[in-house]
Amino acid sequence: MLEIIGVTAGYGRTEVLHDVSIEVPTGGAVSVMGHNGAGKTTLLRVATGLLPVMRGRVLLDGEDVTRMPPSKRVERGLGYVPQGQQCFPQLTTRENLQLTMKKQSDLDEVLSLFPVLGELAGRRAGLLSGGQRQQLAIARTLLTKPRLLVLDEPTEGIQPNVVADIERVIIDLTRRGDLSVLLVEQHVGFALRSTDRFYVVKSGRVAVSGEGGADAVGAVREAMAI
Template sequence: MNSRIEVTGLAAGYNGSSVVRGVAFSLDAGQILAVLGPNGAGKSTTLLALAGLIDRTEGSVQIDGTELASSHPRRAAKRGIVLVPDDRSLFTTLTVTENLRLAATRRSKVDEALDLFPRLKDRLQVPAGVLSGGEQQMLAIGRALVQDPKVLLIDELSMGLAPVIVESLLPVLRTVADAGVAVVLVEQHVSLALATADRALVLAHGEEVLAGSAADLLADPGRIEAAYLGTTLAV
């Protein structure tokens, strides 16, 4: 059986310079991959390349066994890749309902998203720009989900949010994955991300420095620390 998304030898960057090199992973439907690493490691660049928003200079990205063209965001979206960017990119003057309906493939998807985020049901006629940070992130994820993704990319879920809000959002991602979506999560709260994910990938200086079971890495934080610092643990 083919993986939902399979990435091999991915290189991408800006103005002809590679920011990430040799990134590789495969993810089945129902799995969550946590992409970790220090600031500037290339995590966001990786997601942008997967979503077709920047050029992939090397490597392959396959969705359900079929190659995905580079630098074609509409094709990526049609194939089921949906990105929640770190700035959320909401239509701030439009209401919660309008943001969701604009993106929805069908009306029932709006209802499903609201069931995942019942707090938004009381804010349906509120402009997105006056929502709290947590509510905005709920809306950004909800807007992605109404597009019926096969692969959900989330960049910096916790950006500007208190840890308690992040803790309330992460179980929703588990529910989404359990419904058959492959989720790639970039997150700075390492322990929270590892506790939610199935697998993890650590980037440093644009390259993969550690990968494995999220549970194994959560149980051995020294390996994560060494990967972040660019050092090697003694065997």
């Protein structure tokens, strides 16, 4: 689905990523972990087309999109949920969702994944809790019917029950086989439970990678501590 191959990228003359390669298979979920400053957000900016690469290639469904702008990648099925629980605060929950809704059945499906949004449909988004706004941001992106969902730190600053809801949604959607997920996350347990494969980025390089699951927690924490 998504292949980042030997990518070096950064800002100005400063290289942040150094010869990084990761792969997100069709219908699979992959997590990228690392401390602040490791290069995770830079990697997502490369994946979404927000940052040009210095060297290397980015493939989406086998097509070279290295020089393709973000809008064209969205047209090819990429959906991006950035950090910060972004929403339109003056609009209601329902109005936020209607901005990307194509048909009622799509909205019904998304509300089945996040029932609390249906309960708060008439409330202004700015009055929602941080966790509820995060669910809204994910739901709004899912309404665009992406084939690759890119999530940047979705658990940051939100309550544990909402983290569990987001984890459940990621697992449910990827098990259906029609959605791939690239997740950047510092919450090791959440990341490994939600995804099939992981990469740990340290100082702009892949330090370790492997299969997800509880058995990988030790290896991940060791890699992040080195």
